Amino acid sequence: MKIDLTDTTASKINKALVEGRRAIGTPAVGMVLTMVIVTDEENAYDAIKAAEEASHEHPSRTLVVIKRHARLRDRTTSRLDAEVRVGSEAGAGETVVLRTYGEVSDHAGSVVLPLLLPDAPVVVWWPVDAPEAPAKDSLGTLAQRRITDLYAVDNPLEVLDTRARTYAPGDTDLAWTRLTPWRSMLAAALDQARVKVTSAAVEAEADNPSAELLARWLEARLHVKVDRVVSEGPVVTAVRLGTDEGEIVIDRPEGPLATLTLPGQPSRTLALKVRPTSELIAEELRRLDADEMYAIALTGEAPKENA
Incomplete structure (x- = not known):
């Protein structure tokens, strides 16, 4: 009506x-x-x-x-x-x-x-x-x-x-909400590998804000310099984490599927689609408190209590 x-x-x-x-x-x-x-x-x-x-x-x-x-x-x-x-x-x-x-x-x-x-x-x-x-x-x-x-x-x-x-x-x-599947996969991969990350790189199309936020988040959490590598896209196409035992790689050159590679393990195919705006908004509405991880990715430090 x-x-x-x-x-x-x-x-x-x-x-x-x-x-x-x-x-x-x-x-x-x-x-x-x-x-x-x-x-x-x-x-x-x-x-x-x-x-x-x-x-x-x-x-x-x-x-x-x-x-x-x-x-x-x-x-x-x-x-x-x-x-x-x-x-x-x-x-x-x-x-x-x-x-x-x-x-x-x-x-x-x-x-x-x-x-x-x-x-x-x-x-x-x-x-x-x-x-x-x-x-x-x-x-x-x-x-x-x-x-x-x-x-x-x-x-x-x-x-x-x-x-x-x-x-x-x-x-x-x-731009940060779009990274949730990437961050979840990276956290799960590090839980499985349990190795120290010594280098990192994020591959994406030029001037992609999600890629920059992801790189800043990785730098803040892993305490390593993250290289920004320009690819043909679309959006973020790969994340590579270097370790003493080999690379941890999530690679999604195009389409809804990504490949996860861990040192000493066979590669796996995972779903990593580009989500519609309605899904992004629905995710944001699930929590109405301050997003400290976004603040860390954005500013490099946790927000102060009375900011």
Whole structure:
């Protein structure tokens, strides 16, 4: 069910949500968090679709903030339009698409605040155009978890260094989330081999932010210098860990399968697919505390308690 509201207010949107739930016989209980997506019109469809798919694992109220530019003659117009979706139109929760015009766009936090689920955690996701310091953004200050994506920027390694300077507990990035299967396999391989790593290399396409985060994480955890090797991709293609007994190698040149090689053991084929955005978001929503491993990979040190 969809309800369109033009030149509306937060109270009218809340009323529409109640009316929509009554019309389809769905209660508000069961939603575990509020997901705020800040995006543009071009990327809104894909972001909403990913959030709705993730909502089957984490039922949530999804608030989509799209800042629109008024026409030149209407540049002083200040308006809020909304599209309320409930039932099958909104996954396992409910979705409100907010389009802001004029001065309202500069006060998105005030627009969103009355629409948050009471006593529920808040997650903010910027699929594109994330602020330089997410924790200081007007919407970021409302959230326990703030999700960005270095794959959506033109100079990911430069932005990565900026994120390191502005990091606050609760920040995370989908470039890091994409590495979960790699990190799990590497940890399992080291548990099996039980050898001291003396050198390391990460192979990936040029300027890949996931590869840089993986290299920084390995340096922090293994206390060895990690070489960055440029490959044809796509994304991360191999990790090589040198030991006195031989190399530990995870190699995935292309496709969903990787080869794991341990010293003195036959090679094994493992599943290591590139996961869709909906799976990445669902993973991030499973934990809402600070991701210390991301902080270590990003900054090279664990976050301070009162940072």
